[in-house]
Amino acid sequence: MTRYETFVENGTVYVGFERRLEIGPVGEIVEHVGGPAWTIRYTDEEKQRHPEMDTSDEGLTVDVVDMLQTMTHSERFVETLAAHPAEIATDDSDAIPPRMGLFVGKLLENLENGLD
Numbered sequence: 001m002t003r004y005e006t007f008v009e010n011g012t013v014y015v016g017f018e019r020r021l022e023i024g025p026v027g028e029i030v031e032h033v034g035g036p037a038w039t040i041r042y043t044d045e046e047k048q049r050h051p052e053m054d055t056s057d058e059g060l061t062v063d064v065v066d067m068l069q070t071m072t073h074s075e076r077f078v079e080t081l082a083a084h085p086a087e088i089a090t091d092d093s094d095a096i097p098p099r100m101g102l103f104v105g106k107l108l109e110n111l112e113n114g115l116d
Contacts, residue, residue, distance in 0.1 A: 003072035024100040032104045038111045
């Protein structure tokens with residue numbers, strides 16, 4: 001199964017594919033996930049529900065840009081990214097381009113749950 005890498009070039013995030021697929025400015029992506037650092041935390045509920053879960057990484061702070069550059073994606077996910085518009089179709093200043101939103105969602109999932 002082919003996996004496609006994420007990389008940053010000249011301040012822009014791309015996913016490798018048949019051609020490189022532009023996601024958006026790295027600074028905006030970092031802003032949307034809450035900043036350049038992410039601290040791993042587990043709620044008491046998570047620990048009680050999954051007592052076998054390894055929580056030894058709790059409190060560890062990871063660099064968001066480093067994490068996004070380690071992400072790889074399935075062909076299906078990259079095709080879905082490519083199908084989403086890279087631009088905002090509204091005047092809403094709080095809006096996020098659909099392609100970037102999908103990518104940010106996957107990044108947040110990986111920050112919260114670990115890499116696939």
